[in-house]
Amino acid sequence: MDKPLTQHIKKDGTWLSLKEYEAVGGYQALKKALTLEPKEVTTIVTDSGLKGRGGAGFPTGSKWATVPMGADAPAIKYFIANADEMEPGSFKDRLLLEGNPHQLIEGILIGAYAIQARFSYIFLRWAYHQAAKAITQCIQEAYEAGYLGTPIAGSDFQLNLSLHTSVGRYICGEETALLNALEGKRANPRSKPPYPTVHGLFGKPTIVNNVETLCNVPLILTNGADWFMKLSKTGEGGTKLYGASGRVKRPGLWELPLGTSLREILEEHAGGMKDGYQFKGVLPGGGSTDFLTEEHLDVPMDYKSVSAVGSRLGTGTIIVLDDKTCPVGMVRNLEQFFAQESCGWCTPCREGLPWTTKLLDGLEKGTGKMEDLDILTFQTHYMAPGNTFCALAPGAMEPLQSALKLFKTDFDRHIHEHKCPWE
Amino acid sequence: MEPEHILSDTETAAIREIYRHFPEKSAACIEGLKVIQQHHRWVSDQAVRELAEILDMSPAAIDSVATYYSLIFRRPVGRNVIFLCDSVSCWIMGYDQIAACVKKQLAISYGETTSDDRYTLLTIPCLGTCDHAPAMIINEDLHRDLTTENVAAILNTYG
Structure with missing residues (x-):
């Protein structure tokens, strides 16, 4: 069983x-x-x-x-x-x-x-x-x-x-x-x-x-x-439904022991990357989790281990970012979702998320400036846990704050080249 | 001009039946809006006023709930409502191209209805079928693994 x-x-x-x-x-x-x-x-x-x-x-x-x-x-x-x-x-x-x-x-x-x-x-x-x-x-x-x-x-x-x-x-x-x-x-x-x-x-x-x-x-x-x-493979009980979507060979859903590694899920179950695409990163547990990259592939997908490397297990459904997809565009898509779905009750979330989206939009259109990256970093603190009424905005900041660190070069290129390099 | 009374006796009875199950009448507000929309495809100002009367609420209180929820329509929609997923997995898998195809074929943008009242085009957050992205719902039917080749034929099946 x-x-x-x-x-x-x-x-x-x-x-x-x-x-x-x-x-x-x-x-x-x-x-x-x-x-x-x-x-x-x-x-x-x-x-x-x-x-x-x-x-x-x-x-x-x-x-x-x-x-x-x-x-x-x-x-x-x-x-x-x-x-x-x-x-x-x-x-x-x-x-x-x-x-x-x-x-x-x-x-x-x-x-x-x-x-x-x-x-x-x-x-x-x-x-x-x-x-x-x-x-x-x-x-x-x-x-x-x-x-x-x-x-x-x-x-x-x-x-x-x-x-x-x-x-x-x-x-x-x-x-x-x-x-x-x-x-x-x-x-x-x-x-x-x-x-x-x-x-x-x-x-x-x-x-x-x-x-x-x-x-x-x-x-x-x-x-x-x-x-x-x-x-489970770790100290936390049970199996987990893990999923993978994006440009992998076999997107899907699998019940595996809790603590199965990211690598095993992506390579054995999802079949690795589609031909012609390189792995760039993942959101390990849905849209409101921090990006992980190549160096994290051997992390056991359980609550403690994923937290220890700065992200969250979340829902356990992995979204894969490939080399032909723009990381800034991906984050822009996510922030637009969170801005749209904000209930509007507290100010940081109601005002901050559309502001974030607008800045990312500018980067994608080639009108971004270096100081925009400082403002985006400020936003991730402004909407950090404890500063908002609920967890929606802090969740929205997770892919952004990690992308700003892990894909810094890609953000910079949008500004220096005055366009999205993936266009 | 809207007719004097638009909710049928059946609808009114259905709404009354719902609030009997709750400790307070106002708890049936969302369910009431759903009943109205099932029968009229959208919720008009007159319908809001009539629901307010049934539930002993102010029309403004009803409207604050109605306008909160993205799937309660306060403007008329066409015979077929297209909900195109614009969330992250679908975006990675080619949402932009699908959206361009649909908009071009129907000659409308988001939030609009074709002049023959046949289609209304909307976006919808993640449909939870990300291993078969891109995806959309038309009325209540889920369509997955959309391509720029197959999307036109799918739209055409809805009259």
Whole structure:
């Protein structure tokens, strides 16, 4: 079982029906969880080392452990699956949503039991129409089979689950923005503290977890924390869905042990660079991570190791920059995305990102000056973590700050040659 | 001039059914806008006023939500809406050329609708299908691995 997360997903693009999922052991982990105390379930997930797969990498069990429990805890709590996959270059949750929604539903049920939530939502981005069909049908099957809506066999635990299809905006993936969207409001992030685990949806304790994170939960319950820990090549548990896009021979998505090296993913699985293209760098985990280059190819793709070389594992979906693509143009594309998707709530982000984009635009058009590079560097400090309301602008600065260092010569050439050298 | 009342009884009933599931009526605002758009393709000022009445909100409060979300249309759109991904992986894989092809064929730019009301052209952030870039959605259909050769034929299948 070297690909526990995706082993049952069919190649023909259809999803597993309830019967098919049950035939491969589906919903047995839930039944096992229901024989344990809620806190024991949280402890198992904590011991497994499972960290959030949506980008931030927060330990899942620790998050669950901060939800108020016991007789004095609020009667209403919510459990939410974040299926708003919108990080540029990321396409991993799509596979799990289209291929096996019951695995996600089981993960939600176990998580909801652990925090004793009665209501749950799957927050899905609009563009995933096939996933919406799959989830809708699987939710209905789960209601009909008595996993949802009624007390589950032999217990007094019951959960309602609804699908919410979003109407756009990248910021909805930020958990407090997501809560505002679910409440029918503008999706501006909320100030923290209070954290959603205490004061979340409609003011009630709420957990928001990424899809890939939750799909791991049934596996952990079935096979144990030690088993999960041993799946990885490093001290952080589990497998990871890694992807690669750009000019590689075989762009795609692979479930591999957490900590697989960047080199192995790019050379063995993605097949290396396309003929006629040279490797120049990567964004290792989506649009809001720092560039890595040749010297980092042997870095294990886990949370700690990627951080240690100055970037982030993020979503684990790698965007490859080749020698025939302009790095300044690539960063300009990213900054334009972040400027467009800024919610406009705080000044550094609302004003800074369009300013950044405008400067990069000038460089691409050949009107850039050397002092523009100083202003861009200033921007990366001005929008650094702690200076903005949420993580959007600091995330936007990651590809920029690393590009300014790693591809300095390329930035300079735009200014000296008064045009984009790749044009 | 817009007609006096544009939301049908069916739409109104659908919206009322949604807010019953929430602790407060205003929580149904986005869902209400979605219902309206499903039936009218876009959300007019009159529709905003009527939704405001149903949800006990001010039209301005409704509009602040409606204008926040990129997939709620406050201007009319054509019969087919093209969402061309302009994010990083598609950009690397040739988005610029695809965009030029589409704009040339339809003779419109972003945010515009063809004079026969057949197509509206918009961009959309990363569609999460980056291993098959460049990509676009037309209405609800995903089209991947676009080339300057195949994009014209795809557009033509939408009447």
